[in-house]
């Protein structure tokens with residue numbers, strides 16, 4: 410190997426280390442960050458199971474972002490609690506995108522594609538200008554949901570569009586373009602205009618006439634609300650990581666609950682039921698879109714904890730995202746025809762369908778017990794020894810007392826109590 414090739418390989422080697430590595434950050438990070446630049450940072454704890462699961466994904470994210478100006482790092486909050494405090498990272502894992510002048514928390518699905526997409530979107534200006542028709546064509550073909558402003562970049566609609574874009578940048582892409590470029594793709598009746606593009610279709614924002622200052626305030630409210638309702642696909646997959654985002658729509662969530670196996674396969678009867686519900690929203694969007702965000706879940710655990718029972722599968726659950734009440738059909742969902750599903754939804758709209766659960770103290774207590782159970786399971790994956798000491802030491806102590814009182818089945822009795830409570834909740 411001559412000098413040239415070895416220098417060449419050395420450069421590749423060093424670049425490989427520098428670009429694909431996740432930077433392990435310390436308490437010097439707040440100082441380093443002042444130099445500017447964009448950061449995607451994960452705050453983690455060694456015992457946290459979700460962090461362990463995220464670790465290989467995080468390395469792939471760092472690799473995918475290696476060629477960008479976004480640096481990827483992680484902070485161990487047990488070693489550097491002051492850094493976690495400074496960035497208000499109270500849970501683990503917390504993922505933040507840091508720009509030189511602002512900080513954003515990531516709430517989406519913690520998968521590689523979603524994270525990479527998020528980081529790249531956050532590193533760009535909130536509204537990007539499209540000047541060529543074929544760029545718009547590519548966007549449409551990518552199957553990516555986006556918002557578009559057409560017209561002169563001035564006036565109340567533009568101002569409000571821009572501030573909404575700044576606010577919503579963590580979730581979705583915003584573009585602007587001229588009439589000349591856009592009219593090759595959509596029929597525009599009035600300028601300026603805003604539309605959303607999803608699944609091959611455009612839906613325009615219904616601009617209302619108004620005047621003066623009031624118009625801006627009104628626009629600000631309605632455009633934001635419209636964007637918030639339109640920023641999701643018609644029938645997305647909803648997970649425990651991203652369900653909170655869907656609840657921001659403040660609509661009813663109509664959830665088809667199925668169970669995927671390890672390689673994301675769904676049994677045929679569940680698939681059939683899912684298609685039935687999907688067809689309903691695709692064919693009757695104008696009736697239901699205003700009230701409902703549809704979606705499906707491949708894992709029943711969140712739905713079970715909302716309903717507080719183990720649900721049969723497939724299942725249909727409607728969740729009120731402002732009061733946390735839920736609605737369930739009277740009949741076995743699988744037996745329901747499309748008409749029966751429509752009647753079920755109409756009864757929710759006209760408030761004649763019974764609501765269960767909600768945000769009351771009793772329900773929250775039960776949810777807390779379930780959540781503690783889930784958190785312990787999560788910790789168990791990360792650090793079994795710690796769980797054993799957290800759970801069994803007090804239990805051992807407790808058992809000692811029980812045994813001294815010669816009453817050895819108190820523990821079992823307690824478990825039964827919890828189950829009974831769940832049962833009552835359902836029948837309430």
Ligand SMILES: *[C@@H]1O[C@H](CO)[C@@H](O)[C@H](O)[C@H]1NC(C)=O
Pocket residue numbers: 568569572625626629
């Ligand atoms: C819209 O309202 C938000 C707060 O709700 C405010 O921060 C923003 O400046 C407003 N935008 C315009 C253009 O008035």
Ligand SMILES: *[C@@H]1O[C@H](CO)[C@@H](O)[C@H](O)[C@H]1NC(C)=O
Pocket residue numbers: 659660661700729730731732734
């Ligand atoms: C949720 O429940 C409340 C109270 O019953 C109701 O006013 C509201 O319209 C419901 N739906 C949504 C989507 O918030």
Ligand SMILES: *[C@@H]1O[C@H](CO)[C@@H](O)[C@H](O)[C@H]1NC(C)=O
Pocket residue numbers: 752755756759761
């Ligand atoms: C509510 O909707 C259901 C289903 O369409 C209908 O049968 C019922 O009469 C409605 N109730 C009210 C009070 O409007």
